[in-house]
Amino acid sequence: MVIVMAPAGGDSDVAEVVAHVEAAGGAAFVSRGVNRTIVGVVGDERVLESIDLGHLPGVAEVVRITSPYKLVSREHHVGTSTVTVGGVPIGPDTVTLIAGPCAVETPEQTLAAALMARDAGAALLRGGAYKPRTSPYAFQGLGREGLRILAEVSAEVGLPAVTEVVDAADVDLVAEHAAMLQVGARNMQNFTLLQAVGSAGRPVLLKRGLTATYEEWLMAAEYIAQRGNLDIVLCERGIRTYETATRNTLDVAAVPMIRSMSHLPIIVDPSHAAGRRDLVLPLARAGLAAGADGLIVDVHPHPEAALVDGAQALAGASLAALAAAVQAFPALTGRTLAVPLVRLGEAELT
Numbered sequence: 396m397v398i399v400m401a402p403a404g405g406d407s408d409v410a411e412v413v414a415h416v417e418a419a420g421g422a423a424f425v426s427r428g429v430n431r432t433i434v435g436v437v438g439d440e441r442v443l444e445s446i447d448l449g450h451l452p453g454v455a456e457v458v459r460i461t462s463p464y465k466l467v468s469r470e471h472h473v474g475t476s477t478v479t480v481g482g483v484p485i486g487p488d489t490v491t492l493i494a495g496p497c498a499v500e501t502p503e504q505t506l507a508a509a510l511m512a513r514d515a516g517a518a519l520l521r522g523g524a525y526k527p528r529t530s531p532y533a534f535q536g537l538g539r540e541g542l543r544i545l546a547e548v549s550a551e552v553g554l555p556a557v558t559e560v561v562d563a564a565d566v567d568l569v570a571e572h573a574a575m576l577q578v579g580a581r582n583m584q585n586f587t588l589l590q591a592v593g594s595a596g597r598p599v600l601l602k603r604g605l606t607a608t609y610e611e612w613l614m615a616a617e618y619i620a621q622r623g624n625l626d627i628v629l630c631e632r633g634i635r636t637y638e639t640a641t642r643n644t645l646d647v648a649a650v651p652m653i654r655s656m657s658h659l660p661i662i663v664d665p666s667h668a669a670g671r672r673d674l675v676l677p678l679a680r681a682g683l684a685a686g687a688d689g690l691i692v693d694v695h696p697h698p699e700a701a702l703v704d705g706a707q708a709l710a711g712a713s714l715a716a717l718a719a720a721v722q723a724f725p726a727l728t729g730r731t732l733a734v735p736l737v738r739l740g741e742a743e744l745t
């Protein structure tokens with residue numbers, strides 16, 4: 396059972412809830428999030444049935460949930476949630492395109508990629524400053540300097556930024572520079588990091604781990620939610636299979652399956668799933684046809700010179716083809732293409 400406290404609920408209200416739970420023989424775990432406080436209640440069936448907390452002051456919701464992921468479960472949650480990132484919706488009414496370079500390399504490259512992204516219909520800008528690389532000898536990202544470049548370009552083109560955080564110690568710094576924090580596939584079960592982003596007061600893009608089951612993925616989301624942050628978007632980015640022709644195997648079934656299990660929005664990353672430019676468009680189409688709430692794709696002004704993931708980056712004709720699909724698709728599924736609220740600097744740039 397989970398008790399969601401009203402935003403205005405004070406410490407004394409929480410203390411009263413805890414006292415009631417303990418008096419009935421249960422255990423209460425209090426998580427104070429930026430937006431709300433959540434009290435998790437554990438106890439046997441008899442204990443849970445005997446306590447009535449709904450009438451206590453400051454209690455917004457009492458949720459009895461049988462699935463192990465309680466706050467992100469679809470059980471007792473009507474509809475799919477919409478997560479708003481810097482004013483841009485990601486949810487069931489829209490298709491949201493997130494595009495940008497895999498990695499922030501230089502101010503010029505980032506600005507060029509951001510303009511390409513915006514022209515293609517993106518409402519959010521992606522770009523990694525901290526890159527989790529398989530090899531310690533590969534480009535690791537520009538770190539703090541990359542964040543500064545990303546934030547500047549984001550403001551210039553009017554697209555709120557999404558960027559990865561790989562270390563719990565950097566969460567506050569990254570949150571100062573970006574509208575949304577990305578937890579990458581390799582960190583999906585970094586529980587300390589999940590808890591830290593859960594407390595950061597920013598929406599989170601949670602990518603699926605390379606070998607994660609749906610339940611493991613939703614339990615990872617639960618770590619974030621349990622810290623009071625329900626602004627979570629899931630991202631299917633391909634899983635590890637025996638196939639070697641593609642970088643990963645896009646699990647299209649994840650979209651409708653997660654839809655049936657969780658109220659969180661879900662997007663698809665055809666770039667990291669395929670690892671090949673020519674497969675990005677067909678996989679993007681497949682994701683949207685399966686009901687994804689958006690896409691995240693890599694673009695680069697000079698893919699052949701990219702420091703990271705050039706083989707999958709869109710540019711020129713391949714980006715134009717994706718843009719056309721993204722324009723056409725929402726209408727077919729009763730959605731609209733999400734657009735940024737304010738296009739700062741557009742007049743000067745176009």
Ligand code: PEP
Nearest residue numbers: 523579580581602632667
């Ligand atoms: C990325 O989006 O840049 C990335 C590293 O993705 P993933 O964690 O899915 O590999």
Ligand code: MN
Nearest residue numbers: 497667703704
């Ligand atoms: Mn990449």
